[in-house]
Amino acid sequence: MSYEAGNLDMALTAVVGDDPLLIHDLRRAFLESADRQIDMASRARDEAAWKQALWRLRGLSGSFGILPMIALAEEAEQARPGDAKMLKRLRAVLDELAAG
Template identity: 60%
Template sequence: MMSFDSGSLHAALAAAVGDDAGLIDDLRLAFLESAERQIDLLSRARCDANWALAAWRLKGLCASFGVNSMIVLAEEAEQGAPGDPRILRQLRASLDSLSL
């Protein structure tokens, strides 16, 4: 079973903006929306180039926010085939866990 690191997202945001709860919430929402957008693009990708680009963008986004579990999944997606249902399920589950 894979563990997810929602605590690292909060820690990265807190380190960036201090204890401003409103700003942390705004940045968290921006991250979640951006990650969802990239996962949606992955799910619609039908060629290697679009798949790799969406995976690369997702990996960069996750690296910016210190979400290591999703970095690993994005790297796995980069190496995989467009539309891989297993990696898409894992990415969605990881994102869902961060949404809680």
């Protein structure tokens, strides 16, 4: 499954206009924050911590209009805390966004 990493750049351009430095900074902030939430989900030992990390990831992704990450975070909420396959899928989406 492939996601368009350009969605992040398009969302940022729509918000801040044609300011490459600001787009770069916001892009980096999104990627770092998303990475942090996925890391928190990977360390979750109970359902509450798992869902909180995914809720934050979903909210962050919603702020940037990253629909594939929103959908995957919603799907992940139904998985058991620390589900390795789900974490791998979340990381794959983030990696693809980072590569774009």
